[in-house]
Amino acid sequence: MVMIFWWVTALLLIAALAVWAITFWNRRAMRRSPVLVANSQYMDRIPSFVRAQRTARIVRVLQVGVAVLAVISASVLSGRIASERIETPEFSSRDIVLCLDVSGSMYEYDTEILATFAEMVDGFEGERVALSIFNSTSRTVFPLTNDYDLIQRELEAASEAIDFDEFGYRLGSQDYSDEKVRQYVEFVDGTRGIPDEASVVPDGLASCAQVFDQAEQDRSRSIIFATDNEVNGEPIFTLEEATERVATRKIDLYTFYPGPYECGPQCFEELQTATEDQDGALYESSDPQAIPSIINEIQKTQAEVLGATPTVVRTDHPMVGFVLTFLTLVGILLLGWRAR
């Protein structure tokens, strides 16, 4: 909440104070030549007179109060109270594909990414989001869409479903309800099309690149790609080939790497090289809690890439000030008429 013309408010209040001060200092001078009367002390013993005097005093106090309120509310109204929102209009032509590795090692990070995006959906206006998950094969949970109700619902459900420690469950160290297990199995269903293979990362990325439609339209396209790059199987593409395909389609790649699991540093180096060769950005953090800030970072980077100048959008909130001013003016008129 800000006041756009706060100086108008300040000026009006100062002017009101000045007017009050001037009349206060000159109140003697403004006194109309009084009629001197005598022997009127008895009036204090006449109940109707005492009552009328008391009523008049109450009305006067009310008048002063209402007048002060009127001045304040009118000043505040002229100050234009507004809420400010920073918007980057170019963002509305973005397409974002969340491309998540749902192998057992990644579940914590996936949960966090999905939850963060579910929260961000509220601020979206025109952006389209898709969710694609892969393990040995790839599954599109939902395609690019701007149906934010659906996106939010799906993302929340997904973040809940993926929050499942599969290894722990298999080893018996983690126990989940049947309902939870069913959710998880349903969610990852279709990502294990090839037996005895897991995390076929390059193929997963390549199929994420297929999710983009409207190729003829001038839209910004980006993939948020989360993987530990520990491939267990025979990919059709190499990672280099996959990132090249992404790059040729003018898709920005934002890779998130949570740290090594079983594979050594060569997995990370491969991912880094493949990403950065195609002008992608790579973020690394083994802390799932860092994901919201990383996604923020991605948003910022994208704003720069798009040349989106964030503009301040102000929305006036004149309702309270207007109603108050109106009511106090009505009050002044009514009281003035009553005290006539």
Add this chain to the structure above:
Amino acid sequence: MATSLLTRVKARVDLHTSHRARGLIQGRGRSLFKGSGEDFDDLKYYQPGDKVSDIDWKATARSGEPLIRQFNEERVRHLSIVADTSSAMAATAADGTSKREAMILAAGMVCFLAQKNGDLVGMVAGSESRPIQLPSRSSDGHLELLLRTAQQATTTAAAPASSAWLLERAFRVTTRPTLMTIITDEAHPTVEDFTLLRRLKTRHDLIVIRIADADPLQGTALEHDVVDVDSPREIASMARTSRKVARDVAAYRQARRDGVEEMLDRLHISHMLTQGESTVVDDMIALLRSREYRHARS
């Protein structure tokens, strides 16, 4: 103020006096103040040195010899004025004029009649902290001083009205029986002053001239504030315009007036209530005429 107060009073009296009332003023005001010291006793033969104006022409015509009127007591009468010079008298009278000016006019009229007769006029006024007392004299200068003293003492800064003190004071300092004119306002003398007035009545012939106060609400003149000289307080327009308040205030004032008038009637004191400067001369003439008839009957 170039002209003297007495001259101005004379002008006002002449202006106000109708043809019907003119006889009261003329003829040396003889008929106006018929008192105990004025009783006609005898006629005697004119001696050189007697005032020609004292000749009783009717008796002279009947007898063929110049006869003059003879009074058994001293001819000179003592008048006294008890003037309420409190702050209340500096306020506005019922007709919108100043109560002070009405008082000066009333006192001036007494002085004017006294001057015609060569009567002595004294005055008691002031307050406990600033008592005023002027001895009985008859000179024009004294009468002028008397009026001027009363006028100057009556300011809004003067002490509040205390009729009890004033009447007590008048009783103590005026030892000789006088024709005493008490000039005050509608709220005085109060019913509590009954005993004082009765005691004063045993010694003096009393006339009470009361000047009515302006309406303290002034409901039709809202452009002016109303201020009580003794208790300045703001009276809200709401109270001033309320019909109920106006009715209650009028009822209270009427009751107060009735109380004072009833008391004065019980004491057989001549009294009048006048609206202010514009009516005081006419009202005084009417009062003095009614006194004349009363004396004539008794």
